[in-house]
Amino acid sequence: MRPVTDTLSLSSLTPPVRDAIRGALLSWFRAGHRDLPWRRSADPYRVWVAEIMLQQTRTETVREYFDRFLARFPDVAALAAAPLDDVLALWSGLGYYGRARNLHAAAREIVARYGGRFPQDAEAVAALPGVGPYTAGAIRSIALRQRAALVDGNVARVLARLFALPLRPQEADGRRALWQLAEELVPEAPEAADADNDPGDFNQALMELGATVCLPQQPRCLLCPVSEVCLARRQGDPERYPPPRPPRQVPEVDRVTLLLCQGGQVLLLRRLPAGLWGGLWEPPTGEVDPRGPHQALQRLCQEQLGAQLPVERAQPLSPFVHLLTHRRMRFQPYRLEVAAVPPLHPQGEYDQLRWLDPSRPAALGMSAWVSGLLGRLHTPRRVCDAERTT
DNA sequence: AAGCCGGGGCA
DNA sequence: TGCCCAGGCTT
Structure with missing residues (x-):
């Protein structure tokens, strides 16, 4: 040299x-x-x-x-x-x-x-x-x-x-x-x-x-x-060098997600192929409702599954935060155990449906927060006593 | 040009 | 917490 x-x-x-x-x-x-x-x-x-x-x-x-x-x-x-x-x-x-x-x-x-x-x-x-x-x-x-x-x-x-x-x-x-x-x-x-x-x-x-x-x-x-x-x-x-990039604001978003369980299996839906987590599988997820968690879950079932479920029996799990580059997402998960379900039709943000045994995770495309949540379901920690979504 | 699109490692 | 990472696509 x-x-x-x-x-x-x-x-x-x-x-x-x-x-x-x-x-x-x-x-x-x-x-x-x-x-x-x-x-x-x-x-x-x-x-x-x-x-x-x-x-x-x-x-x-x-x-x-x-x-x-x-x-x-x-x-x-x-x-x-x-x-x-x-x-x-x-x-x-x-x-x-x-x-x-x-x-x-x-x-x-x-x-x-x-x-x-x-x-x-x-x-x-x-x-x-x-x-x-x-x-x-x-x-x-x-x-x-x-x-x-x-x-x-x-x-x-x-x-x-x-x-x-x-x-x-x-x-x-x-x-x-x-x-x-x-x-x-x-x-x-x-x-x-x-x-x-x-x-x-x-x-x-x-x-x-x-x-x-x-x-x-x-x-x-x-x-x-x-x-x-x-x-x-x-x-x-x-x-x-190089000069630091200007910091940007990251808006917060609140979501509810429903772990619908039946016979040891949990319901997953596949997101539409484009956009955030496009083509990936997740439990039915939607926006919070100012009227309360039951209304949010009920609307979720109606809009994403085309069905009515006994959401008043859903139990809140520990909330968690998922960080993205441009969003700070706060998830409030609920677990609902049912003996039987009415016919479900994936719609809204979803195009497919399947039941998964969380103890035997299949080769499915899932975001990190879904993998974490299913893992927690398999080896449960503790249920939140307080049912707060705000 | 600016916003959207994940997740993790490290000081 | 903030920053950055063998960036690209859409609007």
């Missing part, structure tokens, strides 16, 4: 400086990096699945999901042939379930339009549902070995610090500048066996640096291969 003594700025990103950064990052990455399952082969399918899972999700979280997913769906044909329910079941707990729906739709598109072979064309890759600018760059550079840039949260932070850019990645001009920088830095794909200047390795090096060294708080600059050229470090306070 060549030492770089020039003052680094956008205008001084000369070819020698650029090459020095490339060389330092590539040799640092190749000297040692985390052993991640999706790095063991450059199969476009594996890279694609991993990159979708990695959207807004930590690598350590993805690791287990990826292995289970690849064991069940080893190739794009297997994924395309599976029902969406099975895909969502393996996605349960990972969040952003629209990713799973898009992944499944894209797999079917790859089979239908490209004969099951992953498209190589840049426009075709970018046109797949669920594949945006970042994921397209990742697939093209890592799996297809094309010269393609990428900017994720890690890269944005590394570049903002390296060049001391007071740019917010979530704003348009910040995005534009960071992407332009990334595109100037990413090396050309090697002609043949020459493994140097691999665009995929370079991009992974940038991300690895952001994930393990150039951390949001307390960056470990002493371990950084490019600390000598880092303007933020030269200024003495790398944490200033």
